[in-house]
Amino acid sequence: MPNGVACSVSNCSYWNQGNRCGAQEIAIEVDSHAKNHWNEEFAEEFYGHKDSARMSSVTCCLTFQPKSSDK
Structure with a gap:
């Protein structure tokens, strides 16, 4: 389902x-x-951390997974 x-x-x-x-x-x-x-942290304040970014160019999508080459 597209998000x-x-x-x-x-x-x-x-x-x-x-x-x-x-x-x-x-x-x-x-x-x-x-x-x-x-x-790897055990305290909620570390796991649920919040940051701010001045512009989108300083952000990174951690969801990225390269397509497998066997397709």
């Missing part, structure tokens, strides 16, 4: 025709935290 999120990364396994993300949920992070492993 209405536009995406131009056509090599993602969730990419659908019409530049739409086909993932049921997406995870987005600011680039400075993209490599952090928030799910």
Whole structure:
């Protein structure tokens, strides 16, 4: 089911025709935290952290998974 999120990364396994993300949920992070492993923390204040971004170019979609090459 399309979620209405536009995406131009056509090599993602969730990419659908019409530049739409086909993932049921997406995870987005600011680039400075993209490599952090928030799910390894045990306190809610770390897992449910909030950030702000001044512009979209400093954000990263963590949902991205490359399409498998065996297709």
